[in-house]
Amino acid sequence: MFQLNDIPDLKGKTVMVTGATAGLGKASCTEFARKGAHVIVLGRNAEKCAQVIEEIKQKTGSELVEFYLQDLDDLESVRAFCKSFLARANTRLDILMLNAGFTRGSYALTKQGIESSFGVNYVAHFYMVYLLESLILACKTRIVSVSAGMINPERVNDTLEEMNNKATFDGLVAYGRSKAANIIFAKAMARKYADAGVISSVIEPGAVATDGPANLDIKVDLSFHGVVAFWCRYALPYFGASISDGIRPQMFAAVSPHVVNGVAYSHNCKKWNKANNFSTIELEEQLWTHTLELLAEKHMLKQ
Secondary structure, eight states, X not given: OOOGGGOOOOTTOEEEESSTTXXXXXXXXXXXHHTTXXXXXXXXXXXXXXXXXXXXXXXXXXXXXXXXXXXXXXXXXXXXXXXXXXXXXXXXXXXXXXXXXXOOSSOOBOTTSOBHHHIIIIIHHHHXXXXXHHHHHHHTOEEEEXXXXXXXXXXXXXXXXXXXXXGGOOHHHHXXXXXXXXXXXXHHHHHHSGGGTOEEEEEOOOSBOOHHHHTOOOOOSSSHHHHHHHIIIIIXXXXXXXXXXXXXXXXXXXXXXXXXXTXXXXXXXXXXXXXXXXXXXXXXXXXXXXXXXXXXXXXXXXX
């Protein structure tokens, strides 16, 4: 089984991680820095980003760690970051880890009026890749998407009106829809970018003791949702895998020569059959088209 000491030397590589100021993202950045990569930490809070990169530098001895501000809740922020990053001299991108994601039980919309789980966990990452596409193709970037075991693929092509309907909103359904979209998107990228040498895979980290699930704002009771909330809030911190174990599948996907383009991997770094079996080319094309139409509706397409 892949272990963190299997990570090769990464000197000369540039790595970018979303959701990098806590949990799996922060731990991944630390391991990348430890192996000599130039690490770009992405987050929405400047003070927290600065604190995290100093902590990573102290732990690893690497000075090749920097941060950019990017709020995935706001596509304008994503666009501003991508424009700034592409304007750098000698810009390259060897590994892109689409790690950011959150669980929310309550109803909320992004700045552009998109149901927040779908908007943050999926649409913002799609938009990043869309804007950085020329660089990704030129650098043959390896792309790692982080999904989750709780997926809801039959809802990924819901219309914006259906997703945004507060009367029928279900936080767990919304989360599962966004995480299924991550899988379909990863497989679509694998197919569309294969000729350029890009490798795109998607992973499921398993039950990991991070702060994200513990902050799920659903009332604990005897309903299904209440039991899930109890598990996330009270059991997961004690019974979940450690963060150092939790990052193994995404680090495997980022650096291992054994990763197969377009394949989903589970927490044990073996093929994740559930995710590998439901996606089809038709579903991938539908979601890709649907997302571009959504971006057009929000006036976010490239000029």
